[in-house]
Amino acid sequence: MSAADLITSAPDREPARHSLLTRIVIYGLLVIFAFVYLIPLVVMVMTSLKPLDEVTGGNMFALPQHLTLEPWIKAWGEARIGVSDTAGIYGYFLNSIKMVVPAVLISTVLGALNGFVLTKWRFPGHKIVFGMMLFACFIPFQSVIIPMAVILGGLGDIGRSLIDLTGYSFGFGSPTVNLVIVHVIYGLGFTTLFFRNYYEIFPTELIKAAMIDGASFFQIFRRILLPNSTPIFIVTVIYQFTNIWNDFLFGSTFAAGDQAPMTVALNNLVNTSTGVVEYNVNMAAAIIAAAPTLFVYIVGGRYFVRGLMAGAVKG
Amino acid sequence: MTALEISALRKRYGALEILKGIDLTLEEGGFLVLVGPSGCGKSTLLNTIAGLDSVTSGEIRIGGQIVNGLHPSKRDIAMVFQSYALYPNMSVAQNITFGMEMRGIPKPERDKAVAEVAKKLQIEHLLARRPSQLSGGQRQRVAMGRALVRKPSVFLFDEPLSNLDAKLRVDMRVEIKRLHQTTNSTIVYVTHDQIEAMTLATKIAVLKDGEVQQVGTPAQIYDEPANLFVADFMGSPAMNLIDGTVIRQGGETMIRLDRREHPPIVLPVPAGVVADRLPADGKVIFGIRPEAVNDSESIDRKAKSVSKFEANVEIVEPAGADTFVVIHVAGKELTARMRSDTSVRVGESHTFAFNLDKAVLFDPATSARI
Numbered sequence: 081m082s083a084a085d086l087i088t089s090a091p092d093r094e095p096a097r098h099s100l101l102t103r104i105v106i107y108g109l110l111v112i113f114a115f116v117y118l119i120p121l122v123v124m125v126m127t128s129l130k131p132l133d134e135v136t137g138g139n140m141f142a143l144p145q146h147l148t149l150e151p152w153i154k155a156w157g158e159a160r161i162g163v164s165d166t167a168g169i170y171g172y173f174l175n176s177i178k179m180v181v182p183a184v185l186i187s188t189v190l191g192a193l194n195g196f197v198l199t200k201w202r203f204p205g206h207k208i209v210f211g212m213m214l215f216a217c218f219i220p221f222q223s224v225i226i227p228m229a230v231i232l233g234g235l236g237d238i239g240r241s242l243i244d245l246t247g248y249s250f251g252f253g254s255p256t257v258n259l260v261i262v263h264v265i266y267g268l269g270f271t272t273l274f275f276r277n278y279y280e281i282f283p284t285e286l287i288k289a290a291m292i293d294g295a296s297f298f299q300i301f302r303r304i305l306l307p308n309s310t311p312i313f314i315v316t317v318i319y320q321f322t323n324i325w326n327d328f329l330f331g332s333t334f335a336a337g338d339q340a341p342m343t344v345a346l347n348n349l350v351n352t353s354t355g356v357v358e359y360n361v362n363m364a365a366a367i368i369a370a371a372p373t374l375f376v377y378i379v380g381g382r383y384f385v386r387g388l389m390a391g392a393v394k395g
Numbered sequence: 396m397t398a399l400e401i402s403a404l405r406k407r408y409g410a411l412e413i414l415k416g417i418d419l420t421l422e423e424g425g426f427l428v429l430v431g432p433s434g435c436g437k438s439t440l441l442n443t444i445a446g447l448d449s450v451t452s453g454e455i456r457i458g459g460q461i462v463n464g465l466h467p468s469k470r471d472i473a474m475v476f477q478s479y480a481l482y483p484n485m486s487v488a489q490n491i492t493f494g495m496e497m498r499g500i501p502k503p504e505r506d507k508a509v510a511e512v513a514k515k516l517q518i519e520h521l522l523a524r525r526p527s528q529l530s531g532g533q534r535q536r537v538a539m540g541r542a543l544v545r546k547p548s549v550f551l552f553d554e555p556l557s558n559l560d561a562k563l564r565v566d567m568r569v570e571i572k573r574l575h576q577t578t579n580s581t582i583v584y585v586t587h588d589q590i591e592a593m594t595l596a597t598k599i600a601v602l603k604d605g606e607v608q609q610v611g612t613p614a615q616i617y618d619e620p621a622n623l624f625v626a627d628f629m630g631s632p633a634m635n636l637i638d639g640t641v642i643r644q645g646g647e648t649m650i651r652l653d654r655r656e657h658p659p660i661v662l663p664v665p666a667g668v669v670a671d672r673l674p675a676d677g678k679v680i681f682g683i684r685p686e687a688v689n690d691s692e693s694i695d696r697k698a699k700s701v702s703k704f705e706a707n708v709e710i711v712e713p714a715g716a717d718t719f720v721v722i723h724v725a726g727k728e729l730t731a732r733m734r735s736d737t738s739v740r741v742g743e744s745h746t747f748a749f750n751l752d753k754a755v756l757f758d759p760a761t762s763a764r765i
Contacts (some may be wrong), residue, residue: 090721114559125514161439283478283480285476285477285478285480286448286480286482288445288474288476288480289474289476289480289482289541290482291447291466291467292447292467292468292472292473292494293468293493293494293497294466294468294469294494294497294498295468295493295497297600299497303482303493304482304484307484308483308484
């Protein structure tokens with residue numbers, strides 16, 4: 081019996097009255113929870129569209145009297161962030177983009193390669209290697225900060241020597257590069273787990289056929305495996321993007337001042353203890369900070385569920 | 396000329412020995428079927444020929460050249476997999492030419508080759524499609540096309556028909572046979588289906604537990620099985636195997652099949668049995684194919700040695716072309732393949748006859764044919 085049969089035949093077995101009551105309860109609960117989850121967003125959007133006097137004087141839930149985009153413009157390009165001289169959050173937004181895009185792509189591709197090797201090119205001890213990579217998923221962020229700082233400090237020394245020698249640091253010691261390294265290393269455990277489980281059920285005969293066809297390791301990876309990995313690729317990208325974009329601890333530890341990512345900048349903006357608190361500007365900045373992850377999820381969301389379900393049901 | 400030569404091939408996974416010294420040869424244009432129950436090592440053997448599995452010891456030669464250390468793509472072979480293993484992200488044409496692309500053959504040449512193969516297999520209208528848009532039979536053809544386009548010295552087929560439904564399987568079987576006849580290619584084919592083995596092969600190798608039980612033409616395997624395993628495995632319904640005793644009667648050696656409710660059946664020793672090799676304790680296993688058991692009037696008129704006996708009919712199974720009749724002899728069920736219009740009825744006694752020309756004897760101690 082398929083799922084469709086189960087659904088269509090359910091009303092026959094259940095009395096109609098019962099079914100209606102059940103529906104009311106289900107939809108009622110759904111509406112309540114949707115309301116609870118949406119209210120903060122609604123308040124944020126409304127507040128960000130109000131002039132400041134309306135925010136400080138009025139009701140939080142009141143609709144804006146005078147719609148204005150002024151807080152958005154201010155948050156993006158004019159607001160003073162912490163003690164920095166830079167105006168607006170857009171510089172930090174770009175910092176985050178510059179850090180997140182390479183970190184996500186590198187960790188995802190490396191995870192795919194690891195998954196490929198761990199399932200289709202098995203070597204003695206592959207289980208131990210995978211177990212240790214899994215273990216990496218469960219190491220708390222805080223515990224790696226000091227060792228990581230030492231390593232990044234060493235990279236910074238190399239960068240300074242390179243500047244002395246060649247006049248260029250080749251990215252060594254740059255906070256953005258450092259954050260990319262940190263996030264790639266930290267993300268590898270997860271991306272490997274995702275791809276290993278996906279490739280575990282990938283037909284090995286395809287790999288064998290490609291070997292007979294004369295494809296090399298990387299040709300098989302690029303031509304056979306990757307084109308058939310879209311769902312898990314998108315799942316991993318969403319997961320990594322959300323995690324890295326939202327990271328605050330590593331960002332605030334390893335990148336200071338103008339180099340800080342968006343999350344750190346948002347904190348510095350909101351936590352300013354001088355002057356009037358511009359709630360409307362803060363709200364606009366917070367929405368801007370959250371927008372990219374929302375965007376990624378909306379674009380790739382349908383793959384997210386599909387990818388997570390892959391292999392759960394045969395067929 | 397010998398296309399494939401396997402000598403003393405062994406394959407071990409840790410302590411587990413999968414292949415225990417395989418020796419096989421296949422002449423050019425031959426069709427070798429490796430058949431056996433699951434776990435007998437037939438797929439492993441095929442994988443070692445393809446180079447997808449390493450060997451522990453022994454030699455594999457393809458076209459006279461030792462290929463033990465060669466990469467699969469350098470062995471001059473092509474393989475058709477059980478799942479077809481078509482690349483889902485490529486069109487049919489790309490699937491067929493992927494190997495040529497990997498070998499760096501220019502596009503115009505690839506296009507020409509794909510057109511030629513597509514014509515041969517009648518898949519020209521499918522070339523732009525993806526594998527997911529094809530039926531089982533079409534996928535099978537594409538998989539064969541991918542193998543054909545390489546023009547290898549040996550084709551390897553790994554249970555290529557087991558994913559198809561019964562009717563299509565028969566169609567594709569004919570297709571493969573035709574392909575073999577028209578291209579005169581050399582094929583090694585793995586299956587667990589003994590009918591596929593019988594219909595396709597020019598040479599059958601029956602495997603069990605990593606050892607070759609018998610190699611021979613389909614007729615040899617069927618009529619002169621080397622041991623009890625081969626006798627039982629090949630043929631459907633299986634060969635009747637009945638316990639018997641060697642006796643001396645009036646100076647002649649005879650075989651006696653004891654029965655509970657009827658007098659024993661006493662048979663002359665079948666032709667072809669070497670009398671000296673009859674076991675000393677007198678215990679033998681009498682083997683006879685269902686088609687060599689019939690009613691006394693329908694038995695093969697050309698048979699030189701026929702033995703008649705009475706038996707009760709227990710089960711009648713009409714199968715269309717034939718009717719299978721089950722009787723009891725020596726405590727065992729015995730199946731007779733009879734005409735579909737046979738007059739036997741369940742519960743009635745009937746006169747049956749053995750065509751002893753087709754009967755064989757086995758030694759129960761060694762299970763080898765006598």
